Amino acid sequence: MTETRTSTGPDDRRRRELLLTVPGSGPVVCATLQADLPELGRRDHTAIASLAGLAAHIQQSGASQEHAYIQGGRPCVRTALYIAALSAVLCDAGFKAE
Numbered sequence: 001m002t003e004t005r006t007s008t009g010p011d012d013r014r015r016r017e018l019l020l021t022v023p024g025s026g027p028v029v030c031a032t033l034q035a036d037l038p039e040l041g042r043r044d045h046t047a048i049a050s051l052a053g054l055a056a057h058i059q060q061s062g063a064s065q066e067h068a069y070i071q072g073g074r075p076c077v078r079t080a081l082y083i084a085a086l087s088a089v090l091c092d093a094g095f096k097a098e
Helices: 010-020 027-036 045-052 075-091
Strands: 056-058 068-070
Touching: 010 027, 027 075, 045 075
Parallel strands: none
Antiparallel strands: 056 068
8 A cells, every 4th residue: 555645744735825826726736736746846947847847858969950849747747737827828817818
């Protein structure tokens, strides 16, 4: 049987409160980030972007000019953040394009 980590510490509660203030972020996105990206708040933004699979990495070989692609990372985190962004764009007036 596997042991599950529960968010009961003061740091975890504070991180959860902060995550819930982000437009589009709800309890499911918050739980996903806390469970699958425990480095959040402890590493710099470039490392977090790479861990989440949101940082574009250029693959160059020799003199070729390749484009940057988003790849790797943690797919469950990337999917949760995509859904949160989509929800914010569709439902939050501050994110809607006019």
